[in-house]
Amino acid sequence: MIDLKYLQNSFEEASKRLEKKGVKQESLEALKERFERLKEANRLYEETRAKQNQLSKLFGQYKRDGKDISELQAQVNELKAEVAKYQDEAREAEDNLHALAMGIPNFPDESVPFGESEDDNVEIRKVLEPREFDFRPKEHWELGEANGWIDFERGVKLAKSRFSLLKGQGARLQTALINYFLDKNIQAGFEEYAVPFMVNSKMLEGTGQLPKFEDDLFKVSDEDLWLIPTAEVPLTNIYHDEILGTDELPILMTAYSPCFRREAGSAGRDTRGIIRQHQFAKVEMVSIAHPDKSDEIFEKMVEQASNLLSELGLPHRLVELCSGDLGFSAARTIDLEVWLPGQGKYREISSVSNTRDFQARRAKIRFKDGKKNRLVHTLNGSALAVGRTIVAIMENYQNEDGTIEIPKVLKKYL
């Protein structure tokens, strides 16, 4: 959630910043108005409530002194109705504010380039030269089937479309990658966690998936439980509604998890292959940082993801997302796109974001700064999406006969 006081005090600036992300001025005006209405409603409620409390306190005295309370009673009864009325109004104002505020995305950083769509994203640099093929490189689904690594049809039979299964060397490769990523992340100072793969709705509100993006999620029927779309959700919310000590920061976490996404808006995109599935494996990094240190940690996380790709020998590029392509919670995001020779394109394989205090405010994650409690900064990034890494390995390491080499660094994991 954005800082409503900031919105109120610096409305021009705030709305200008959010305009870059496609937020209409009107909704911000409405938000500001609802914030002010809530404050007014609260003020009225608290004032009348204070009066009532004062009178109520007299009852004890009156009784002890044996005085008549009937007049007092009448007075309080009048106030009571008023208090109830103001309380209802305050609650309604609160609900209205919350409903709107939770749907407003985060401010992009000043440094984020302006743009409307992914076409306006800015390439920062390329890492490793794509290899020259002296034959037509195949796409991963051809290779996956030919090698018996991926079974698309039976995956669909077991669940539905956009599910698949890995077997044999394909499955081994996934396990190897997970272990490799976790090992490297641990070496870089991240601590490994094994987290629940389902969370309740409060946690999803904390990280920003709910209430706005319910359609992207799988929900467990009859329970307030949802399959996680990324380990970012449980990892970040580990400290939901907690106050950390300054000396505990930064907290660097990593976890493997399957990720479940309904991808409601993506019909027709990447229908072949395992680029876009309802379930995929990912190793995630999440950092809880002191506000002054989050930029530094952001760089570290980008470097970490890039290093993983480099060590696997996978050509990739770093792309700074423009304002219009930035996710709901992110203030800044760098995507890592891996080269896929079969497609002849760079495709997203990791996304590192700094959400600043946006998630922290929603999830109430604070730290003690001297006497004061302050919101932390939260960051997340993939290191890496495992399914897409398998795709990248297959396509980049393919031989003309369809066989696939294994990257050197993975040999000891297989």
Added chain:
RNA sequence: AGAGAGGUGGCCGAGCGGUUGAAGGCGCACGCCUGGAACGCGUGUGUAGCGUAAGCUACCGAGGGUUCGAAUCCCUUCCUCUCUGCCA
């Protein structure tokens, strides 16, 4: 899943429906004491919102209700513990 017990401040632990935001203890911080420490003594020690401030409001797992007034009574719900059942 069934039966029972319970959820109070960083922790332990009190709390006849009326100055209880909450006794007492531990812990912690500061001060005194000391050559320095321990002990001892003194003071302080939750969070959030509104307000320049004094202060006001809210919070005793959560949500409702009864009442002039609820940590205390009632309902719902979640969680923990013990026993039984089931299970990797």
